[in-house]
Amino acid sequence: DAGVTQSPTHLIKTRGQQVTLRCSPKSGHDTVSWYQQALGQGPQFIFQYYEEEERQRGNFPDRFSGHQFPNYSSELNVNALLLGDSALYLCASSLWGGTYEQYFGPGTRLTVT
Amino acid sequence: AQSVTQLDSHVSVSEGTPVLLRCNYSSSYSPSLFWYVQHPNKGLQLLLKYTSAATLVKGINGFEAEFKKSETSFHLTKPSAHMSDAAEYFCVVSAVYGNKLVFGAGTILRVKS
Numbered sequence: 001d002a003g004v005t006q007s008p009t010h011l012i013k014t015r016g017q018q019v020t021l022r023c024s025p026k027s028g029h030d031t032v033s034w035y036q037q038a039l040g041q042g043p044q045f046i047f048q049y050y051e052e053e054e055r056q057r058g059n060f061p062d063r064f065s066g067h068q069f070p071n072y073s074s075e076l077n078v079n080a081l082l083l084g085d086s087a088l089y090l091c092a093s094s095l096w097g098g099t100y101e102q103y104f105g106p107g108t109r110l111t112v113t
Numbered sequence: 114a115q116s117v118t119q120l121d122s123h124v125s126v127s128e129g130t131p132v133l134l135r136c137n138y139s140s141s142y143s144p145s146l147f148w149y150v151q152h153p154n155k156g157l158q159l160l161l162k163y164t165s166a167a168t169l170v171k172g173i174n175g176f177e178a179e180f181k182k183s184e185t186s187f188h189l190t191k192p193s194a195h196m197s198d199a200a201e202y203f204c205v206v207s208a209v210y211g212n213k214l215v216f217g218a219g220t221i222l223r224v225k226s
Contacts, residue, residue, distance in 0.1 A: 033212075035216075041219070042203055042218050042219050043157070043214075045213050056208075058213070090156065092214075094212060097212075100212060101159050102159075102214060104149075104156045104158075105156055107156055
């Protein structure tokens with residue numbers, strides 16, 4: 001049983017560019033959440049998708065957007081990249097509702113130069 | 114709104130001695146609480162969770178945590194540290210709706226031989 005997978009592993013972009021990160025949830029899970037982990041900090045919630053809709057959103061600007069596909073996989077898009085967007089981006093999957101634990105992928109390390 | 118405070122940014126113990134990582138939480142209702150571990154360059158792994166059942170929660174790798182409502186604490190303990198326990202540990206509280214996770218700042222555990 002494959003766990004949560006993310007691609008790519010590492011990415012280097014220039015300020016002002018756009019980036020797309022991808023996530024495939026653990027088998028049987030229907031909800032995907034995205035987190036940003038800056039160096040030396042705990043992960044911060046970006047947003048959560050269920051049934052192809054954004055259900056919750058953290059304190060992130062509209063430059064951060066996402067999508068969920070019918071097979072439950074998800075994308076995170078960031079436009080107009082800033083140096084401060086450099087971070088580890090973590091995807092987590094779970095079942096919708098209740099207090100089910102979230103399973104995290106290995107993350108995508110984004111460096112903005 | 115929920116929040117967690119991890120009282121120590123760094124903890125250093127000798128191999129074979131007890132581990133105590135401290136966490137206080139703030140929540141306007143009965144929370145779900147988790148401890149996650151992150152090894153260098155790895156994703157987050159769930160150690161244990163509390164969801165209003167038994168107040169003493171047992172997790173993987175010999176870790177335990179006790180939920181104390183009167184003290185709003187959820188400290189993580191292990192009787193005997195192993196070198197492989199060296200990692201960063203995050204105390205996490207979950208929102209009731211939508212299962213958004215709120216992370217503490219993390220505690221880096223160092224295990225000396």
